[in-house]
Amino acid sequence: QVQLVESGGGLVQAGGSLRVSCAVSGRTFSDYTVGWFRQAPGKGREFVAALRWSGGSIVYADSVKGRFSISRDNAKNTVYLQMNNLKPEDTAVYYCAVKLYWRDYARDEDYDHWGQGTQVTVSS
Numbered sequence: 001q002v003q004l005v006e007s008g009g010g011l012v013q014a015g016g017s018l019r020v021s022c023a024v025s026g027r028t029f030s031d032y033t034v035g036w037f038r039q040a041p042g043k044g045r046e047f048v049a050a051l052r053w054s055g056g057s058i059v060y061a062d063s064v065k066g067r068f069s070i071s072r073d074n075a076k077n078t079v080y081l082q083m084n085n086l087k088p089e090d091t092a093v094y095y096c097a098v099k100l101y102w103r104d105y106a107r108d109e110d111y112d113h114w115g116q117g118t119q120v121t122v123s124s
Contacts, residue, residue: 001113014088052105
């Protein structure tokens with residue numbers, strides 16, 4: 001079983017920065033993907049970014065490209081999402097998730113394990 005624990009959300013003014021973390025523990029595999037998704041009130045879950053643990057491939061949604069950065073700390077088994085130049089429309093609950101392999105990294109239904117979510121609120 002895989003456990004994911006997110007931390008680091010909060011309230012920030014537009015233009016500010018936040019970093020959210022996702023600590024991965026339990027049984028993982030050699031080739032898995034860690035994805036970040038978000039869900040704003042009244043909206044569906046949206047893909048934000050993904051990182052392939054084996055090989056380090058990284059992709060971003062167009063809406064966050066150039067502002068968000070995903071990275072990892074192998075020693076801590078933790079994935080980070082650095083969010084810069086935040087906008088009010090970035091306000092959402094942010095979730096990290098894990099799936100096997102890389103294919104279909106943007107499909108939330110393909111992810112098997114999810115964290116509890118962390119709230120990010122950007123004021124204008």
